[in-house]
Amino acid sequence: MTDDATVMAWEDGERERWLSRTAALGHGPEQPGWADAVDAAKDLTDLKSRQVSWLLAEGPEATARKLLGKTDEMRYRVPHRIDLSRVAVARLGVDALPLAVAGAAHSADQLGVLLLPFRGPEPARLAAGWLRQLGSARMWARLWLERHAEIAARALVPATIGRAGAGRRNAEDAVRHLASIGHGPMLIKTAEGYGAGVHAAVIALVGADDGVRTPVPPLFSTPARAARRVKVPPWLNLGELPKILLTAGGTMPAEDTGRLILALTSSRLADPPEPAPGVPEGPFGRPVVVESWEAAQPMVAPADPEVEKLITGCDRQSLAEFGRALVEAWIAGGLPPSEAWVVVAQAHLGDDATVDYLAPKVRAWPQDSRHQRAIEGYAVLCAIGSDAAMRHLLAIEQRMTPGSRNHRLRVYLAQAAAGRGMTVAQVADRLAPTLGLDAGITLDYGPRSFPVVTDEHLTAFVQGPTGKLLARPPKPGVKDTKPEAYPWFLQFKKDLRAAAAAQLIRLERDMFARYERPARDLTGFLLPHPVLGPIARRLLWGEYDAGDRLIRAVRVAEDGSLADLDDDTVTLDGDARLRIVHPAELSDDLTSWARVLADYEIMQPFPQVNRPAVVLTEAERAATRLPGFGPVRNNRFEEPVNGRWHGEGHGTSYSPYTRLWTELPGGLTLLAELDKPVSTSSYDPGSEHRITEIWVDEAQSDHFGAARRIPFGDGDPVALSEALVELYALRG
Structure with missing residues (x-):
């Protein structure tokens, strides 16, 4: 192991x-008593949020350095973490390493940036562990390794022959990455100083330094599997598995079945999608980061060549039955995580019955x-x-x-839809049931039949001999040979109501989720659809630009x-981005659109233009706070706190709170100050409160600052x- 000390290595202007x-x-400015409070503090947990911020950014350096080295709770006590931590690192240097390491280890996507100026073994080992992650941590790992390649080599090369586990795997990942960006010769030279074993291990990872450019293996390549006998898990009885039929006749030999199970154990999710997400310096001086759960998700890796070879020529139905039997045995055996390859393997074996x-x-x-x-199940269904x-x-x-x-x-759904060249909304539209209405259906009694038609509200009728629409058809007579058609029609009406209700719910959710379709789909697919068309005709649609305006x-x-709005005919480009408009987006036109729909007697399928909405004025959109209101009875707070609103800053539902908050898209939070x-443990119905102000803040700021900087228009x-x-609604 290297004994290099950690030092600061800043880039120009950083x-x-x-x-x-x-x-x-x-x-805010220093308040009376803050200096005494930080002097008396034993660690950061003794201080309030504003005192912590002031201390690390502008307070006495000696006290700040003393406390940085003594606390284990910095990741919880540091407010406004990205900015304050960067200020602390820039101000306090190497003494801030515990702060940076604690923050980055706790939230690598958000705070991995803090490691960039530190050059030393501990940051090297931490960064190496991020190369397999999905979010921005992978970006920070690559930037750190590229910036500090030599110290990374000295810290990580010896671990390539360490005990099998995460540490060794991380070191191997880092060595492969460094070799892939041109540091192969340096890695081999470094390895020479650690003995023949390390030297051989590094050459195996990056290739020999023979003057010829040797292709570097993929970052997460799996070493070739040595031939070995099948080690049957205790939960798996090979004799109870169904036989796999071959298309040429007969069944797969037992030996080949064993080889197939062995090959299937390599089933896994694919490597992290490229490129690593995020931007080191965003437009407002802060990194633009992507959390792992927001990033593109890994699909299922391609089947091992041995799997492909063995399943070629197999009957697909019997192969899928074999796969389901593996899952059943694995579940009966207690779902051991070490054999979870059984789930991923269904992507190679499964069919719709497996789904x-x-x-x-x-x-x-x-x-x-x-x-x-x-998550593996989502990936399998997508595959x-x-x-x-x-x-x-x-x-x-x-x-x-949520x-x-x-x-x-949702990310998986978007990726699966993109595989079809569509958006999620387009796929869902095409999977909407037609119940046979697209081809035309009749109520067929045999000697007589009646066309089935629907109105704009998707109510089904039969058309009588005179053309009159009948909600209940004539009952079958003695001469009718198909009397079962009558209960069929009654069931059809129920099925149509259920299908329409499901599509109404979905399209209303599309309005909230802002799912979009190309404009060509509205006239070319939705309107002709027998179930979606009557719904789409009664909705208001919006065209959006690249900035989502x-x-x-x-x-x-x-x-x-x-x-x-002026009743002029509009022709949209087929690729125009179309969404179901939310009333809050209509601004001053909302009242006019409501009047237009009323004039044409259009009854919307769900509340849209008449939906309760808060449409902010231009002045309110530019404002950084909105006025509060009151009084609000204590028991009115119970429902929002048990919904998507939360009490601010407490770990249990029984703690008193003085704020309500809810998440907004784009890393923002909406807050209401009380x-x-x-107290959520005892809602005194007689107690009254006031909401003193409403404001928007960055989700990662911890909301302790007195200043209100973010306009509501952001x-x-x-969602707002x-x-x-x-x-x-708390006003009652």
Whole structure:
């Protein structure tokens, strides 16, 4: 191991840029008693948030350095973490290494940037462990290794022959990466100083230094599997597995079945998608980071060549039955994580019956704290990618509550849809049921039949001999040979109502999620669809520019053309980005559009222009705070806190809180300040409170600053409106 000491290695102008972030902190000027408080503090946990910020950015250096070396809780006590931590590192140098390491280890995507100026073994080992991550941590790892290649080599090369485990794997990843960017000769030269064993291991990883450019193996390449006998897991009884039929006749020999199981054990998710996400310096002086759950998710890696060889010529149905039997045995054996390859292997073996079998288990696994299994299940369903798989994925997503797993699934859905050259909304549209209405259906009694038609509200009727629409058809008579058609029609009406209700819910969710379609889909697919068409005709649609700003809203006219607010015909480019408009986006046009729809007697399928909404004025969009309101009875807070609003800054639901907050897209938070604490353990109905102000802050700022810097116009108007409607509902 290297005994190099950690030192600071700043790039030109970098330290000055980090120090300049002091202006972004919100601790305010030093208050009376702060100096005494920090002098008396034993560690940062003894200080309030503003005192911590002031101390690290501008307070007595001696006290700051003393406390930095004594606390284990810095990652919880440092507010406004990205900016304050960068200021502390720039100001206090190597003494801030514990702060940087604690923050980066706790939140590598957000705070991995803190390691960049530190050159030493500890940062090397930490950065090497991020190369397999999905989010911005991988970007920080690469930037650190490229910037400090020689110290990284001295710190990590010896570990390439260490004990098998994460440390050795991380070292090997880092060595491969350094070799891939041209540091192969330096790595081999470094390895020579650690003995023949290390030298041989590095050559095996990066190739010999023979003057010839040797291709570097992929970063996460798996060494060739040596031939070996199948070690049967205790939960697997080979004799109970169904036989795999061959298309040429007969069944797969037992020896080949064993080889197939061995080859399937290499089934895994693919390597992290490239490139590593994020931007080191964003437009406002802060890194633009992407959390792992927001990043593109890994799909299933291609099947091992041995798997491909063995399953060629197999009957696909019997192969899928064999795969499901493996999953059943694995579940019966207690779902051992070391054999979770069984789940991923279904991407190579499965069919639609596998999808129907696996999807309910994937939906249930998170409730049993098997989150990684659920993620692998999403990847498998995406890899199979059939209509049945997409239907299950969409159904799982619709039943999920918001959160990181929900976002992961949405990323998977987007990737699976992109594989079809579509958006998620387009795929869901094409999977919407038609119930046979597209081909035309009749109520057929045999000697007589009646056409089945639907109205704009998707109510089914039969058309009588005179053309009159009948909600209930004539009952079959003695001469009718197909009396079963009558109960069929009654069931059809129920199925149509259920299908319409499901599509209404989905399209309303599309409005909130801001899912988009190309404009050509509205007239070319949605309007002709027998179920989606009557819904789409009664909605207001919006064209959006590349910056997600509404260009104009349009409605579907009686002849199927598009019309704007002035009733002028609009022709949209087929590639124009179209969404279902949320009323908060219509601004001053909302009242006019409501009047237009009323004039044409258009009854919308769900509340859109008449939906409760908060449409901010230009002055309010430019403002950094909105006025509060009150009084609010204590028990009114119970419902929002149990919904998507949260009490600020406490770890249990029984702690008093003085703020409400909810997440907004784009890394923002909407907050409501209260005049006095609310206790969730005992809602005194007689107690009254006031909300003193409403404001928007960065999600990572910890919301302790007195200044309000973010205008409401920076927030997503749809999410803001929905949240403000809920908040203003507290007034009763």
